[in-house]
Amino acid sequence: MDTLQAIRARCSYRGKYAAVKVLREHLEKIMRAGLAAPSGCNKQTTSLIAVDDSLVLERLHVVIQPPIGESAPAMVCVLTRRIVSYRNKCYAVQDYSAAIENMLLAAVSLGYQSCWVEGHVTDDGEIGRRMAQILGVPDEYELVCFLPIGVAEEPCAPAQKLPFAERAWFNAFGRNG
Amino acid sequence: MDTLQAIRARCSYRGKYAAVKVLREHLEKIMRAGLAAPSGCNKQTTSLIAVDDSLVLERLHVVIQPPIGESAPAMVCVLTRRIVSYRNKCYAVQDYSAAIENMLLAAVSLGYQSCWVEGHVTDDGEIGRRMAQILGVPDEYELVCFLPIGVAEEPCAPAQKLPFAERAWFNAFGRNG
Numbered sequence: 001m002d003t004l005q006a007i008r009a010r011c012s013y014r015g016k017y018a019a020v021k022v023l024r025e026h027l028e029k030i031m032r033a034g035l036a037a038p039s040g041c042n043k044q045t046t047s048l049i050a051v052d053d054s055l056v057l058e059r060l061h062v063v064i065q066p067p068i069g070e071s072a073p074a075m076v077c078v079l080t081r082r083i084v085s086y087r088n089k090c091y092a093v094q095d096y097s098a099a100i101e102n103m104l105l106a107a108v109s110l111g112y113q114s115c116w117v118e119g120h121v122t123d124d125g126e127i128g129r130r131m132a133q134i135l136g137v138p139d140e141y142e143l144v145c146f147l148p149i150g151v152a153e154e155p156c157a158p159a160q161k162l163p164f165a166e167r168a169w170f171n172a173f174g175r176n177g
Numbered sequence: 178m179d180t181l182q183a184i185r186a187r188c189s190y191r192g193k194y195a196a197v198k199v200l201r202e203h204l205e206k207i208m209r210a211g212l213a214a215p216s217g218c219n220k221q222t223t224s225l226i227a228v229d230d231s232l233v234l235e236r237l238h239v240v241i242q243p244p245i246g247e248s249a250p251a252m253v254c255v256l257t258r259r260i261v262s263y264r265n266k267c268y269a270v271q272d273y274s275a276a277i278e279n280m281l282l283a284a285v286s287l288g289y290q291s292c293w294v295e296g297h298v299t300d301d302g303e304i305g306r307r308m309a310q311i312l313g314v315p316d317e318y319e320l321v322c323f324l325p326i327g328v329a330e331e332p333c334a335p336a337q338k339l340p341f342a343e344r345a346w347f348n349a350f351g352r353n354g
Contacts, residue, residue: 003179003180003183004283007282010213024354028345035338037278038187041296044344047345047346048346056349094274094295097271098278101214101278105180105184119217135348137350167223167224168211170226170227171233172226173312
């Protein structure tokens with residue numbers, strides 16, 4: 001799928017997923033897209049775990065409460081290491097966000113839908129920490145997000161956004177065209 | 178250009194740009210791609226200013242020291258508002274990072290190259306603040322990044338990355354395949 005088309009077609013899908021397996025080859029392509037994202041000073045702070053084993057998915061969904069993306073046949077969990085890249089600065093959030101966006105676009109371009117699930121995971125309930133335990137993630141990595149991956153069974157309505165002219169300008173703040 | 182191809186072709190270009198104008202239509206497409214990125218609770222914390230006026234570019238490059246992307250005929254400046262989206266959490270960094278990644282991919286797919294310039298801009302030298310002043314950006318917005326946009330005159334070597342098997346696994350940390 002064309003890049004600009006995939007960017008427009010991406011949406012935060014919260015509906016039911018079809019009972020159609022996600023090919024391993026596709027999960028690998030999605031993860032390779034994530035790892036191809038830039039990272040601050042090329043520190044590569046982002047790591048990924050794709051889950052397509054139904055028993056592991058089931059264990060993860062026990063801790064994901066309230067449930068999100070339960071019907072998805074696969075997910076990608078996003079891990080970060082909050083290490084300093086440069087002059088006491090850590091770009092881990094930028095790094096994993098760029099990786100996530102690449103994976104969302106790759107998923108769409110391969111015919112899947114997904115949703116960036118982060119707030120839920122990093123809240124006080126410590127869902128992320130419990131998911132990390134299930135996946136055997138060492139302490140120096142933090143699980144900050146998961147992306148359900150699957151074929152959407154319902155249409156996905158794109159989020160309503162402010163008009164272009166209220167968020168994008170030319171040559172000065174507020175100048176349209 | 179195909180999405181996965183654009184993701185692989187993107188690189189952090191630090192070479193010289195050709196003296197070829199970037200079409201307004203293309204700058205708009207690149208910014209629309211940025212604004213199409215998801216944002217935490219759809220708060221749309223990211224705004225953009227494309228600069229293609231050579232006098233404005235010149236003024237900006239006076240404050241961008243040491244120089245980066247000086248020969249690029251255009252740039253997109255990325256503004257953020259660090260507002261709370263949800264339960265005292267602010268997703269502004271995630272929001273603008275996803276928008277930046279979309280714009281980098283859109284630029285590549287339209288035949289341009291670019292580079293995510295952030296550390297330089299947000300350092301103590303306050304380059305971002307001085308760029309914001311030149312562009313008339315109000316105080317509630319912070320200029321955190323700029324993307325030079327132009328046709329690359331030199332080849333762009335992709336960053337060396339760790340092997341897939343050291344950053345991506347299946348069903349458990351460290352499990353390959």
